[in-house]
Amino acid sequence: MRISQRRGAQVAVAALAAGALLTACSSDGSGEGGDGSTEAAGGDATCTNEIVNPDATQVSVWAWYPAFESVVDHFNETHDDVQVCWTNAGQGADEYNKFSTTIEAGSGAPDVIMLESEILPTYTILNSLADLSEFGAGELESQFTTGAWSDVVSGDSVYAVPVDGGPMGMLYRADIFEEYGVEPPTTWDEFAQAGQDLRDAGYEGYITNYPTNGNALNYALFAQNGWTPFAYDPANPQEIGIEVATPEAEQVLSYWKGLIDEGLVSTDDAFTSDYNTSLVDGTYAVYLAAAWGPGYLQGLSDADSEAEWKAAPLPQWDTNDPTQVNWGGSTFAVTEQASDKQAAYTVASELFGNMDAWELGIDEAALFPQWNEALESDFFVNKEYEFFGGQQINKDVFLEAANGYEGFSFSPFQVYAYDQQTQALFDMVESGGDAATTLQTIQDALVSYAQQQGFTVK
Amino acid sequence: MTTSSAAVDRGAGPVTTGERGTSSRRTASTSTIDSKRQWWGWLFVAPFTVVFLLFLIIPLGYAFWMSLHNKGLATGGESVFVGLDNYVRAFTDPVFLEGLLRVAKFVVVMVPIQIGLALLCALVLDTLATRLSKASRLLIFVPYAVPAVIGALMWGFLYSPRFGPATDVFGLFGMTAPNFLSSSMIFASLVNIVTWQWVGYYMIIIYAALRTIDPSIYEAARIDGANGLQTAVRIKVPMVSSSMVMVVVFSLIGTLQFFTEPTVLRSVAQGAIPPDYTPNMYAYSLAFSYSQFNYASTIAFALGIFVFIGSYIFLYLTRKQSGLK
Numbered sequence: 086m087r088i089s090q091r092r093g094a095q096v097a098v099a100a101l102a103a104g105a106l107l108t109a110c111s112s113d114g115s116g117e118g119g120d121g122s123t124e125a126a127g128g129d130a131t132c133t134n135e136i137v138n139p140d141a142t143q144v145s146v147w148a149w150y151p152a153f154e155s156v157v158d159h160f161n162e163t164h165d166d167v168q169v170c171w172t173n174a175g176q177g178a179d180e181y182n183k184f185s186t187t188i189e190a191g192s193g194a195p196d197v198i199m200l201e202s203e204i205l206p207t208y209t210i211l212n213s214l215a216d217l218s219e220f221g222a223g224e225l226e227s228q229f230t231t232g233a234w235s236d237v238v239s240g241d242s243v244y245a246v247p248v249d250g251g252p253m254g255m256l257y258r259a260d261i262f263e264e265y266g267v268e269p270p271t272t273w274d275e276f277a278q279a280g281q282d283l284r285d286a287g288y289e290g291y292i293t294n295y296p297t298n299g300n301a302l303n304y305a306l307f308a309q310n311g312w313t314p315f316a317y318d319p320a321n322p323q324e325i326g327i328e329v330a331t332p333e334a335e336q337v338l339s340y341w342k343g344l345i346d347e348g349l350v351s352t353d354d355a356f357t358s359d360y361n362t363s364l365v366d367g368t369y370a371v372y373l374a375a376a377w378g379p380g381y382l383q384g385l386s387d388a389d390s391e392a393e394w395k396a397a398p399l400p401q402w403d404t405n406d407p408t409q410v411n412w413g414g415s416t417f418a419v420t421e422q423a424s425d426k427q428a429a430y431t432v433a434s435e436l437f438g439n440m441d442a443w444e445l446g447i448d449e450a451a452l453f454p455q456w457n458e459a460l461e462s463d464f465f466v467n468k469e470y471e472f473f474g475g476q477q478i479n480k481d482v483f484l485e486a487a488n489g490y491e492g493f494s495f496s497p498f499q500v501y502a503y504d505q506q507t508q509a510l511f512d513m514v515e516s517g518g519d520a521a522t523t524l525q526t527i528q529d530a531l532v533s534y535a536q537q538q539g540f541t542v543k
Numbered sequence: 544m545t546t547s548s549a550a551v552d553r554g555a556g557p558v559t560t561g562e563r564g565t566s567s568r569r570t571a572s573t574s575t576i577d578s579k580r581q582w583w584g585w586l587f588v589a590p591f592t593v594v595f596l597l598f599l600i601i602p603l604g605y606a607f608w609m610s611l612h613n614k615g616l617a618t619g620g621e622s623v624f625v626g627l628d629n630y631v632r633a634f635t636d637p638v639f640l641e642g643l644l645r646v647a648k649f650v651v652v653m654v655p656i657q658i659g660l661a662l663l664c665a666l667v668l669d670t671l672a673t674r675l676s677k678a679s680r681l682l683i684f685v686p687y688a689v690p691a692v693i694g695a696l697m698w699g700f701l702y703s704p705r706f707g708p709a710t711d712v713f714g715l716f717g718m719t720a721p722n723f724l725s726s727s728m729i730f731a732s733l734v735n736i737v738t739w740q741w742v743g744y745y746m747i748i749i750y751a752a753l754r755t756i757d758p759s760i761y762e763a764a765r766i767d768g769a770n771g772l773q774t775a776v777r778i779k780v781p782m783v784s785s786s787m788v789m790v791v792v793f794s795l796i797g798t799l800q801f802f803t804e805p806t807v808l809r810s811v812a813q814g815a816i817p818p819d820y821t822p823n824m825y826a827y828s829l830a831f832s833y834s835q836f837n838y839a840s841t842i843a844f845a846l847g848i849f850v851f852i853g854s855y856i857f858l859y860l861t862r863k864q865s866g867l868k
Contacts, residue, residue: 182831189836210616211834298813323617357811359705497616500832504818511814515726539615 132170137161139168142425144432147174147184148199148417150249151380152449156442160435167428169436177201181500187422188213196423197433200245202236202414203301203495209244209319210497215419217243220430232409233455235492237416239319244418246433247455249446251375251413252486253305253399254478256382260393261288261370269397273340276371276400280349283370293371294363295341296355297510300503302373305410306341307334308493310402315496316543325496326543327531330524338513338520345514352514365389373399375412376483380451383472396478398486409489414455440464453483460487498534505530610840622837629841639842642822643849646799650853653734654794660738661745661790666775668746669753680750684743691740695807698736703811724812736804741797745790752786753779788865792854799850802827822846 134157136143146169150156157171172195174180181204187193188211200208208214222243226234233247257269262279265286270276280292296302307314310333316326344350351369353360363369365388372378379396382388401407417433419426437443443459446452447468454460466484469475496502505527513523535542613625633639664683668676686694701707702723713720723732756779764774780787802823809816818832819825822842830839858865 178832185831185834189834207834325617354811354813357703358700359703359811362705498833504828504832507813508817511726515814535617537615539617541617 131172133173134158134161134169134171136168136170138165141166141168142428143168143170144197144423144425144429145170145172145195146197146199146417146432146436147172147180147195149173149176149180150199150415150446150450150452152445155445155449156436159442159445160432163439164431164435167431169432178500181207184208184213192422194420194422196425196429197417197419199248199415200418202233202245202247202416203304203493203499205237205244205416205418206317206319206495206497207499208418209239210322213421214244215421215423215426215429217246217419217430217433220427222246222430222434225434228457229455230457230460230487230490232411232487232490232492233414236414242319244319245416246418247414247416248437249377249415249452250455250487250490251377251411251453252483252490253373253375253410253412254378254482254486255397255399256372256374256378256394257397258367258370258392259395259474260391261290261367264288269395270400271398272404273400273402277340277344277349280344281347284349288370290363290368290370291351292344292349292369293373294351294353294355294360294369295345296360297352297514298507299355300506301412302355303506303510304493305375305412306373307337309399309408309410310334310337311408312337313494315494317494317496322497323539323541324543325535325540327496327528327535329531330521330528334524335520338524342513342520361385365392367392375414376453376479376487377413377451379470379472379478383451394473395476396473396482398482407489409486409491411486411490411493453487455487460484496531498531498538501534502527502531505534606840607844609837610844613837614835616834629838630845632838633841633845638819639822639825639845642819642825643846646801646821648730649734649801650795650798652730653737653798654791656734657738657741657745657794658787658791660742662749662780662787664742664746665749665753666779668750669779670771670775680747683746686739687741687744689740691803692807694740695736695804698732698739699808699811702732702808724808724815726815729808729812729815733804733808736808737798737801740804741794745794748790749783749786752783756782784861784864788858788861791861792857795857796850796854799846799853822849 132143132145134154137158138161141164144167146157148171153171153173157169161168174183174195180199184194184198188208194213205214218241223241225243225246226238229247230250233250237243237245237247255269259269261283262269265283265288267279267282267286268275270279276292283290283292304312304314312331312333314327314329314331314334316328318324341350345352351363353363364372364382365385367389372382374381379394382394398407399410417436419429419433423429437446437454437456440459440462443452443454443456443462444464447454447459447465454465459465466480467477468479470478509523509526509530512518512526513520532542610629611624611626612622613629614622668680668683671679689697702709704710704720704722704724707720707723709720709723721728723729760778760782761774764778769777800823801821805816805820806824806827809818809820818828823846826839826842826846829835829842
């Protein structure tokens with residue numbers, strides 16, 4: 086009796102967890118491929134899309150990009166030798182859980198898989214991703230932004246091809262700032278002051294929300310102050326450096342703790358319906374967002390038509406030495422289980438390797454390219470966004486952020502690290518702990534986990 | 544299995560009489576007919592046996608084999624035989640023990656509430672004989688027909704500080720609604736969801752048992768001067784005790800394996816419900832989020848041991864009432 090109940094739950098859990106952990110580029114809920122097509126991988130897979138050339142080698146792909154079908158169709162129409170067979174195996178954690186299971190089972194993985202860059206070390210340590218440098222991926226380096234490239238390589242090995250990114254900026258409600266006579270902030274000091282000024286002028290909402298479950302967002306905010314928590318090199322997989330509790334992180338966390346204590350910043354969980362509503366109804370005056378944020382905002386069904394959104398650079402700690410950070414970003418990796426790795430590499434590198442595909446991705450799915458040619462194209466640079474009152478947000482904000490991003494090193498147990506962080510931050514907010522103790526709690530948990538998994542912690 | 548079939552027999556009148564008929568014939572028949580009948584029996588059971596072996600016994604065996612091995616993240620994915628090391632680790636793992644303690648608390652709080660309410664509803668409905676009682680019976684049962692996942696999702700919305708009705712209701716009296724998704728309230732919030740979901744189901748089982756009691760017994764009680772309450776407590780409850788035992792076992796096992804509701808609610812309360820909130824959730828996260836399939840199997844088995852011991856102790860203590868002696 087309870088057993089069937091649990092099975093049902095696992096399906097739903099996966100679907101929900103995806104919503105909760107969603108980080109990369111999302112504008113709308115694209116259809117879930119739950120029709121059993123996930124079990125078949127390799128040549129005889131059943132695909133969501135139609136195969137144009139049935140005689141060609143088929144490469145199975147798991148990806149959850151919105152409006153991806155047109156990109157796949159474009160690839161199939163322009164390739165005679167290789168065909169993409171696409172399945173949407175769910176978003177974020179949903180897909181990762183399935184992928185982890187196929188790795189353990191030794192079969193069932195797709196040939197090419199969409200992975201966020203933060204999760205790559207989690208899979209490289211399981212030896213489940215093919216080293217693409219064997220197929221000449223090293224030559225692609227010049228085609229991508231520095232930060233995006235550094236996220237997919239390790240030494241001479243290339244574990245994925247970057248696709249889209251999440252350079253961060255600040256989206257704000259110009260109408261709210263104007264109504265209460267407050268200037269949009271450019272530094273974090275001004276940001277705190279603006280929060281207070283808005284409140285003093287009678288604004289009842291919060292300047293922004295600091296979600297305790299905003300895993301990658303919090304990483305980005307810490308990283309902006311020079312935080313590098315993990316030193317991990319896949320070439321030497323048994324060693325890891327863990328430095329979560331650093332003065333840099335403590336400064337950032339104390340800053341937010343202060344704003345929370347003063348009641349200027351709310352602490353709603355991100356990606357819940359409460360949060361989504363608050364984003365669009367004027368409860369938050371600022372949405373600290375990645376480049377896929379505008380798409381996410383627009384996709385919320387009751388986006389307020391009266392609201393005037395504008396984009397500005399992310400506030401800085403030190404305007405003389407601005408630091409750009411990234412939240413999310415996805416890649417295509419080739420799995421070790423792929424039957425024809427060469428064909429799989431062709432798909433991974435060429436799906437988004439042309440301007441036609443990118444025009445579809447930018448227009449229909451609000452993706453932010455990491456591929457220089459698209460990034461530097463007039464089409465992208467000068468694109469005017471109606472949602473922002475015709476503002477050229479790429480030129481104004483996100484291009485600089487993307488070019489300034491230098492990469493980040495994630496741990497090979499990133500999901501665990503995020504879970505610990507969520508827990509510790511929640512406890513801090515709820516029971517009033519201080520920033521230093523909170524960070525130390527995370528640090529201790531990660532060190533003992535790493536040791537228990539057989540790592541030598543440096 | 545035995546409990547449930549015994550209770551079904553008890554609950555449904557015609558089946559009981561059929562059984563009795565069969566057993567009286569059985570005493571008269573010869574052993575050859577007996578053995579022939581047994582062979583036919585196997586044929587009918589065969590499809591179940593195959594499925595049972597393929598999808599329960601073999602996976603269980605495999606999971607046990609996995610629980611005796613280990614594969615550290617840093618050790619290159621080599622599976623090493625470690626004997627009972629994982630079990631030693633599980634029974635000293637604070638996360639697992641904390642989860643166990645938590646479900647134990649749920650058992651102590653939730654099982655009595657569920658069964659008490661179910662019994663109360665069944666007794667009240669058994670006394671009423673109007674059309675209204677039929678409608679009420681259906682209404683109490685309806686939440687069970689709602690899939691647990693949908694139910695939990697729905698409650699997620701009802702608990703929401705923004706969308707939930709509580710804010711308005713409390714507002715009417717000039718009070719602030721409690722945050723149902725905070726860590727201090729989450730326990731009660733979950734108890735509420737599960738109770739809402741399962742009371743109707745347990746009520747139907749107890750109610751069915753109540754309907755099989757011979758009305759002449761009530762008549763005798765009335766003649767002896769028993770009032771309604773006394774009839775309920777002294778006659779009805781003892782006569783449905785075996786159904787009650789079964790219902791408590793269901794509830795006990797279900798609660799120890801608590802998974803669906805907290806997992807679904809976690810999507811709106813990630814801080815208050817950690818991924819290792821219950822042992823089952825811990826096993827799920829270990830396997831699918833952290834790729835620790837071996838230790839996850841161990842946790843699952845360790846939980847299984849607790850469920851087995853818990854149900855065994857309960858059935859042993861209630862062997863008189865359950866009629867299993």
